[in-house]
Amino acid sequence: GAPADAAVQNAGVNALATTVRGGTNTSAAVSTTAAAAVPLAAVSRLETGATPLSINHQGLFAATTISFNLAPGEALGNATTAINRAVEGLHLPLDVHGSFQGTAKVYQESLADEPVLIATALLAIYIVLGILYESYVHPVTILSTLPSAGVGALLALMLFHVPFSIMALIGVLLLIGIVKKNAIMMVDVAIASERQGMTPDEAIFHACLLRFRPIMMTTLVALFSALPLAFGIGEGAEIRVPLGISIVGGLIVSQILTLYTTPVVYLYLEELRRWFNVRLGQSPDLALPDLQGETP
Numbered sequence: 001g002a003p004a005d006a007a008v009q010n011a012g013v014n015a016l017a018t019t020v021r022g023g024t025n026t027s028a029a030v031s032t033t034a035a036a037a038v039p040l041a042a043v044s045r046l047e048t049g050a051t052p053l054s055i056n057h058q059g060l061f062a063a064t065t066i067s068f069n070l071a072p073g074e075a076l077g078n079a080t081t082a083i084n085r086a087v088e089g090l091h092l093p094l095d096v097h098g099s100f101q102g103t104a105k106v107y108q109e110s111l112a113d114e115p116v117l118i119a120t121a122l123l124a125i126y127i128v129l130g131i132l133y134e135s136y137v138h139p140v141t142i143l144s145t146l147p148s149a150g151v152g153a154l155l156a157l158m159l160f161h162v163p164f165s166i167m168a169l170i171g172v173l174l175l176i177g178i179v180k181k182n183a184i185m186m187v188d189v190a191i192a193s194e195r196q197g198m199t200p201d202e203a204i205f206h207a208c209l210l211r212f213r214p215i216m217m218t219t220l221v222a223l224f225s226a227l228p229l230a231f232g233i234g235e236g237a238e239i240r241v242p243l244g245i246s247i248v249g250g251l252i253v254s255q256i257l258t259l260y261t262t263p264v265v266y267l268y269l270e271e272l273r274r275w276f277n278v279r280l281g282q283s284p285d286l287a288l289p290d291l292q293g294e295t296p
Contacts, residue, residue, distance in 0.1 A: 065101070075163035076107050110166060121176060122146075129184075133191060137269040142183040144265045148257040149179040149250035156249020162242050171246030178222050178247075179254045183262045185211040190266060200270040204263045215259070223251045 055062050070079055080100060087098060100108060122143065129139035153172050157164055189207035194200060229244025 075165065076104060077111075077163065077165075080104055080108065114169060118173070121173065125176070125180070133187070135191075135273070137273045138187055138191065138266070141187055141262065141266045141269050142180050145179050145183045145254060145258045145262060146176055148261070149175040149254040152253025153246035153250040155253065156245045157242065159249075160245055162245055165242050167239055168242040168246045171243045172250065174243075174247060175250040175254070178219075179250065179258070181218060182215050182254070182258045185215055186262055187266060200267055204266050208259070208263060212259075216255075219251055219255045223248055223255075226251070 056065070057063060068079065068083070070076065083100075099105070126139045126143065129142055130136060133139065150172055153168070153175060154164070157168055162168070186204065186207040189210055190200070190203040193203035193206050198206065226244045226247040229240045230248050232240045232244065
């Protein structure tokens with residue numbers, strides 16, 4: 001009859017299902033006994049409430065976005081610092097964490113790249129100057145003028161209550177190329193004078209007297225050229241003012257200090273160079289290079 005045929009068919013299906021690669025499966029594929037249903041209320045409850053229409057995710061985690069605006073006269077760096085301080089005071093659980101997105105994220109990424117950018121620029125300058133003067137120490141004499149320019153730029157920004165922004169950083173990078181020309185003028189003449197038989201003291205003193213006027217002329221030209229940026233008004237002035245103030249402040253401080261510090265650094269490094277040459281068995285004096293590539 002029909003029940004017998006259904007039982008035979010069910011047994012055949014079970015036998016076929018249990019025959020899996022040598023009969024390793026011994027369970028029945030289709031249940032032939034009545035199973036008791038579990039009510040949904042035993043494992044859950046039904047209630048009415050307000051839920052979001054959608055849940056935003058960032059990667060694999062649920063996320064929510066909190067936007068903020070800057071107060072007038074406040075910098076983005078100050079805002080991110082205040083937000084981080086407020087989040088630390090909340091003592092959030094370990095599985096809750098936050099991060100900046102949009103403009104704030106770009107700002108943090110740019111700050112992270114600043115040390116690498118400045119170090120790369122200084123390394124390139126050192127290599128070029130080392131090739132130019134055929135020396136390992138005198139490029140350091142030229143680079144010694146850069147800290148005074150950076151200090152002057154920061155002091156000027158603090159004096160006028162201007163935040164250190166990306167444009168101010170660009171101004172500091174421009175100062176690297178403007179300020180080091182003072183030391184280049186003096187070191188170039190001093191090395192040439194030493195090769196003509198002068199002592200280091202006489203050579204650097206002669207270089208300071210000979211290059212004082214061109215140093216003052218070039219510095220004043222760059223300084224007065226940056227004044228319209230520093231005191232500019234109108235559309236886009238908030239971008240130009242930090243650039244101009246950093247350049248003007250760096251030039252003023254570096255011009256005052258480098259005229260005194262560069263000769264001192266030159267003499268100390270020249271003594272160091274002579275000491276190393278004596279230890280290596282070489283002549284401490286600077287040799288005059290021959291145009292044919294031979295040193296007399």
